[in-house]
Amino acid sequence: MTDYKVLNIDPIEALCLDRPSTYGVERVFPDGRKFVYCYTAITTFLKGCVACLTFTGGGTIGQNPRATVPATTTGIVHKWGICCEDVTAAGGIWVQTFGHCDFARVDGTTDTTVGMPLQAVNTGYALITDGASTVTADTIAFAETVETDTLTAQGNATYGAADNTVFLLDRWAALG
Numbered sequence: 001m002t003d004y005k006v007l008n009i010d011p012i013e014a015l016c017l018d019r020p021s022t023y024g025v026e027r028v029f030p031d032g033r034k035f036v037y038c039y040t041a042i043t044t045f046l047k048g049c050v051a052c053l054t055f056t057g058g059g060t061i062g063q064n065p066r067a068t069v070p071a072t073t074t075g076i077v078h079k080w081g082i083c084c085e086d087v088t089a090a091g092g093i094w095v096q097t098f099g100h101c102d103f104a105r106v107d108g109t110t111d112t113t114v115g116m117p118l119q120a121v122n123t124g125y126a127l128i129t130d131g132a133s134t135v136t137a138d139t140i141a142f143a144e145t146v147e148t149d150t151l152t153a154q155g156n157a158t159y160g161a162a163d164n165t166v167f168l169l170d171r172w173a174a175l176g
Contacts, residue, residue: 038092050125099168107124
């Protein structure tokens with residue numbers, strides 16, 4: 001792993017410079033934050049988007065885990081996290097799964113307040129607190145600081161600025 005102290009850059013930026021030769025590599029920062037290097041075929045992920053981690057690899061061997069847009073899969077349990085970087089082509093992406101994350105996208109029809117439970121939404125790119133399209137009761141994070149106002153355009157990656165601090169629970173949960 002890249003030594004970010006030597007590079008004098010943000011540890012998340014340094015992490016994103018590290019490109020392991022295989023997917024599934026995990027990194028744990030000294031403060032306990034956990035990250036996993038995933039394959040993604042999604043070309044519209046932005047830093048701060050919520051990602052559903054699947055471990056089926058699709059039809060291709062070696063593409064486990066896969067970071068995908070949340071989708072209703074009743075009864076199938078997935079791991080959840082926040083994308084650490086923008087991607088514009090299929091390939092590797094770092095996803096944070098546990099600990100304080102200060103770049104999460106949060107959306108909802110009600111203002112989010114500190115301590116609110118946050119969930120994934122079917123086909124959505126942001127964590128949400130409520131809304132007609134909420135399809136899971138499983139909390140995957142808690143809001144710690146929230147800097148966005150009410151946003152009602154759920155499911156759009158451009159809404160919910162990547163400036164919210166959440167605590168990720170390293171949860172396995174079903175969406176649906």
